[in-house]
Amino acid sequence: MTQQWHILGAGAIGSLWACHLVDAGFPVKLILHTQEKLDIFKQKNSILLADRAYPMTAELADATDTIDQLLITTKTVDTNAAFNSIQARINPGARLMVLQNGMGSQQWVQAQRPDTNVTWASTTDGAWLKAPFHLHHAGQGITHIGSPQQQCLPWITPLKNGFLTLEEDSDIRLTLWRKLAINCAINPLTALHRCKNGALINNPDYLSTMAAICREVELVAQASHIELFDGPLIEQACHVAEITAENYSSMLQDVQKGRQTEIDSITGYLCETAKSAGIPVPINLMLLNKIKQIQTT
Numbered sequence: 001m002t003q004q005w006h007i008l009g010a011g012a013i014g015s016l017w018a019c020h021l022v023d024a025g026f027p028v029k030l031i032l033h034t035q036e037k038l039d040i041f042k043q044k045n046s047i048l049l050a051d052r053a054y055p056m057t058a059e060l061a062d063a064t065d066t067i068d069q070l071l072i073t074t075k076t077v078d079t080n081a082a083f084n085s086i087q088a089r090i091n092p093g094a095r096l097m098v099l100q101n102g103m104g105s106q107q108w109v110q111a112q113r114p115d116t117n118v119t120w121a122s123t124t125d126g127a128w129l130k131a132p133f134h135l136h137h138a139g140q141g142i143t144h145i146g147s148p149q150q151q152c153l154p155w156i157t158p159l160k161n162g163f164l165t166l167e168e169d170s171d172i173r174l175t176l177w178r179k180l181a182i183n184c185a186i187n188p189l190t191a192l193h194r195c196k197n198g199a200l201i202n203n204p205d206y207l208s209t210m211a212a213i214c215r216e217v218e219l220v221a222q223a224s225h226i227e228l229f230d231g232p233l234i235e236q237a238c239h240v241a242e243i244t245a246e247n248y249s250s251m252l253q254d255v256q257k258g259r260q261t262e263i264d265s266i267t268g269y270l271c272e273t274a275k276s277a278g279i280p281v282p283i284n285l286m287l288l289n290k291i292k293q294i295q296t297t
């Protein structure tokens with residue numbers, strides 16, 4: 001197996017990880033999806049972060065080198081198309097790490113390539129691109145990495161040599177569920193009302209809808225044998241809305257930019273899971289439909 005990491009989805013989080021992996025001593029290759037992006041990249045052959053240029057290479061999906069280690073950091077709505085464009089290049093036994101919000105993509109990737117080792121990751125880092133390949137690391141967080149199948153992942157240790165904080169997670173499914181639950185509570189409501197996260201706790205109508213969302217999410221989590229938090233989900237959701245009061249949620253930002261949101265892998269995943277368990281989730285379903293409607297108009 002080569003040391004090389006390929007990165008599928010060289011946006012904010014993919015670029016952050018590309019720099020981190022270079023810092024940790026790994027060769028990195030970005031898989032870009034347009035010739036235009038590749039031409040821009042080739043002007044510098046690096047990503048700029050905090051005045052430091054991190055050298056790496058890039059190619060398009062139709063390159064012919066094979067892939068042993070792949071980080072997937074597209075938005076969830078793009079996972080299938082992006083993954084299908086490079087599937088044939090992935091070697092059996094390869095390491096695939098899915099680092100995205102929401103749920104569903106992780107299982108989908110695993111189902112496409114059962115002959116590989118798929119790990120799941122969730123991050124509280126914050127990043128955005130000032131320009132293509134010019135990154136701003138907006139908030140230092142922690143990236144949790146784990147596998148629902150394997151307890152011991154020794155290859156993660158050398159990844160810790162870069163500037164990001166990484167933690168092995170023996171219950172990554174729970175970590176992703178917790179993030180999903182908070183995102184279900186905050187993201188669709190802020191996207192619908194086009195408000196900052198803090199408005200959800202200051203407006204009594206929004207707050208009571210958020211509480212209703214949380215009650216439905218708790219029932220679905222319970223049916224999936226997930227013990228979300230020690231206290232009620234609404235308390236956690238209010239806490240997150242409070243500490244991110246001035247933020248525009250990622251879903252609202254996608255709506256404002258006319259992009260597809262990650263609603264299918266957040267509220268959509270919740271509603272699908274609820275349906276399989278026979279649990280009614282009318283508020284979440286209403287929000288799923290409303291956000292889908294907004295996306296198509």
Ligand SMILES: NC(=O)C1=CN([C@@H]2O[C@H](COP(=O)(O)OP(=O)(O)OC[C@H]3O[C@@H](n4cnc5c(N)ncnc54)[C@H](OP(=O)(O)O)[C@@H]3O)[C@@H](O)[C@H]2O)C=CC1
Pocket residue numbers: 008009010011012013014031032033034037073074075076078081082083085099100101102123124125126127128250262
């Ligand atoms: N940004 C953040 O601070 C955080 C993000 N996350 C999660 O991380 C994930 C990634 O988010 P983020 O980095 O912000 O998203 P971005 O939109 O910045 O990056 C996604 C990248 O995927 C690329 N892409 C889309 N389709 C393809 C394709 N077919 N082939 C190759 N590349 C493709 C896009 O390219 P192009 O732009 O050219 O279309 C873009 O560069 C999401 O699930 C998000 O929720 C989690 C925590 C924080």
Ligand SMILES: CC(C)(CO)C(=O)C(=O)O
Pocket residue numbers: 101182183186187197240244247248249250251
């Ligand atoms: C926690 C929250 C809601 C912060 O804005 C987030 O994760 C997002 O916007 O996607």
